[in-house]
Amino acid sequence: MEVFLGTTNSFVNVKYYCQQPNAFPSNYLSDLRGEIQACSYFTTNNLNQDFVGTKGFSVVFQRSGLVEVEQQFPFFKPYLNLALQPACNAFYLNPLLLKEGSRVDPHLDRSLRSYCKTIELPTLVSVLYVQVPLAMEGGELLLQCQKRQVGKVKPQINTLLYFQGNLTHSVNPLKTPGNRLSLICEQYSLSEAELQEIPKFTVESRAAQHKSKKSRYHPPNTKITSRLR
Numbered sequence: 001m002e003v004f005l006g007t008t009n010s011f012v013n014v015k016y017y018c019q020q021p022n023a024f025p026s027n028y029l030s031d032l033r034g035e036i037q038a039c040s041y042f043t044t045n046n047l048n049q050d051f052v053g054t055k056g057f058s059v060v061f062q063r064s065g066l067v068e069v070e071q072q073f074p075f076f077k078p079y080l081n082l083a084l085q086p087a088c089n090a091f092y093l094n095p096l097l098l099k100e101g102s103r104v105d106p107h108l109d110r111s112l113r114s115y116c117k118t119i120e121l122p123t124l125v126s127v128l129y130v131q132v133p134l135a136m137e138g139g140e141l142l143l144q145c146q147k148r149q150v151g152k153v154k155p156q157i158n159t160l161l162y163f164q165g166n167l168t169h170s171v172n173p174l175k176t177p178g179n180r181l182s183l184i185c186e187q188y189s190l191s192e193a194e195l196q197e198i199p200k201f202t203v204e205s206r207a208a209q210h211k212s213k214k215s216r217y218h219p220p221n222t223k224i225t226s227r228l229r
Helices: 026-038 063-072 074-083
Strands: 002-005 010-013 017-020 051-056 058-062 090-107 124-131 141-145 148-153 160-164 168-171 180-188 201-204
Touching: 017 148, 026 074, 026 090, 026 124, 026 180, 058 063, 063 074, 063 090, 063 201, 074 124, 074 180, 141 160
Parallel strands: none
Antiparallel strands: 002 010, 017 160, 051 090, 058 090, 058 201, 090 168, 090 180, 124 160, 124 180, 141 148, 141 168
């Protein structure tokens, strides 16, 4: 897997996964955490049954819709500027909150298949750890290749992780009180035919659009869906 590291403006060849510690200024992490949790779309997850006791929402977009995403979710912009890979043209972005007792069961990321059934697995997945409980027990990310464990990652706040999109992965049950908040982006390299099936920009959330707007960055004119994957 070739990964472009924005902090060094260079490409590196990586097997399975790599990590960038201290990816952002600490004040950005604090602001990002507050804006995600205040967003009116942030509620019980719209993802499938593998995501047990989690909260979040999802943003689907093509690279051509990146400007709209950054205008309507400006708190995502620094992350997207650093994490998005030049070779990828379609993205599934979702903040993911786990609390004590939450877990994520083993799965492969293929969220865009709900729009186009021929889409293969993402090229890679990027994960920023925004918030981690003190003295956290559990909550490790497990990575598997053909049923063989190739990584066990203990989340560290402000670490940006990249892993191959073809790896089965899961999160161990969180055993500690507090929040484990990450910002995840599945990154795809699609054909032109596949790309035509993907929205330029849309939001997926279980939150109804008419609910009270808690965030000052509530995006207008976006499609609200509840899509299980």
